[in-house]
Amino acid sequence: MAYALKYKAYKSTDDYSLRVDIRLSDDCRNGHADFAITGDFHDYKNGGNCCGCIHEVILYFFPEFKPFIDLHLCDAKGAPLYAAGNGLYHLRESSEAVTREYLRISHEEYMRLKREAEDELYMTYLLEEMGITARWQEEARAAIRQLEQLTGETFEDKSERYQFTPLSAEQRELVRTRIAEGYYLPVNIRKRKYEARLAAKRKKIADLKTHAANAKAKIEQELAVKLHVLRCGMPLDNFIYYDHRNTGVFNWMEGSCYKKVTQAEFDRFLKRVDYAKLPAGIEFQLKSA
Structure with a gap:
C-alpha cells in the first residue's frame, strides 16, 4: 500500500525530449492528496523550451494521460479546489467554457447550475443531486487505477479532508424545506436579488450622506477655529488646524518667507482665547524655529 503514487514518463528523439511527472500525493501538506501532472519539454530543432502545466504538449504526445490532465489539482475523490465556492464564483464571473472545464460538467448541467x-448551500445540494460529485469520484477512481497500473503500487487514501464537503443532514433538510416553500424558484431568486440591490443602493446613499455630513462638520469646525484665531489678532498664513488631533499649530511651515509668531505673541494669544467658542479639548501649539 502506498500513500502517494508518482510516475515519470519520457519521450525523446533527435528533435525533442519530453519528461512528464504525474503524482497523486499530499506534497503541499494541506491535509489531502491531489492529482498533478506537469512536464518539461525541449525542442532541439526549433530551440523552444517550456515546462510546468504544459498540458497541450503532454496531451499531444501522451493522449492516454488525459484523465490526469482533467483531474489536475483535484483531490483523491475528483473534486476541484474549493469545489462549491469556486464553482459558484465561476458561474457568476467566468465564461461557460471556463466554468465547464473547472467543474467538468456538460452544457445542460452548466445551464441548470447557472439558473x-x-x-x-444550494450549489452543494445541486452538485450532489445532479450526480456530479458521484461522477467526480468515479473519474478519480479510474485515474487511480490507471496510475496504480503505471506504478505497480496500490494507493491508500490518508486524506484528512477533501475539496468538497457534502451537506449535513440538517443542511439537506433546510434545502428541501426551502425547495418546498418555493425559495429557489426563479421568481423568488429575482425578487431577492432585486431587494439585495435595493438594500445595497440605500446603504451606499446613507454612506455618502454620512461621509458628506462628516466632511461638512470638519470644514465648519476648521472654519470656527480659524475665525477665532483671526479675531484674536493672529495671522493665518503660517497656521494650520489638524482636525484629527484637534490641534492648531503656529509656525508649522519652515522657511524665511513665512512670518514667524513669537513666543510673546503666542502667550498673549492664549490669554485671549475663548475656549467655549471652540471645539472641546482643542490645543494650540507654537512650533519652534
Whole structure:
C-alpha cells in the first residue's frame, strides 16, 4: 500500500525530449492528496523550451494521460479546489467554457447550475443531486487505477479532508424545506436579488450622506477655529488646524518667507482665547524655529 503514487514518463528523439511527472500525493501538506501532472519539454530543432502545466504538449504526445490532465489539482475523490465556492464564483464571473472545464460538467448541467445555484448551500445540494460529485469520484477512481497500473503500487487514501464537503443532514433538510416553500424558484431568486440591490443602493446613499455630513462638520469646525484665531489678532498664513488631533499649530511651515509668531505673541494669544467658542479639548501649539 502506498500513500502517494508518482510516475515519470519520457519521450525523446533527435528533435525533442519530453519528461512528464504525474503524482497523486499530499506534497503541499494541506491535509489531502491531489492529482498533478506537469512536464518539461525541449525542442532541439526549433530551440523552444517550456515546462510546468504544459498540458497541450503532454496531451499531444501522451493522449492516454488525459484523465490526469482533467483531474489536475483535484483531490483523491475528483473534486476541484474549493469545489462549491469556486464553482459558484465561476458561474457568476467566468465564461461557460471556463466554468465547464473547472467543474467538468456538460452544457445542460452548466445551464441548470447557472439558473438555480443562488448560494453555496444550494450549489452543494445541486452538485450532489445532479450526480456530479458521484461522477467526480468515479473519474478519480479510474485515474487511480490507471496510475496504480503505471506504478505497480496500490494507493491508500490518508486524506484528512477533501475539496468538497457534502451537506449535513440538517443542511439537506433546510434545502428541501426551502425547495418546498418555493425559495429557489426563479421568481423568488429575482425578487431577492432585486431587494439585495435595493438594500445595497440605500446603504451606499446613507454612506455618502454620512461621509458628506462628516466632511461638512470638519470644514465648519476648521472654519470656527480659524475665525477665532483671526479675531484674536493672529495671522493665518503660517497656521494650520489638524482636525484629527484637534490641534492648531503656529509656525508649522519652515522657511524665511513665512512670518514667524513669537513666543510673546503666542502667550498673549492664549490669554485671549475663548475656549467655549471652540471645539472641546482643542490645543494650540507654537512650533519652534
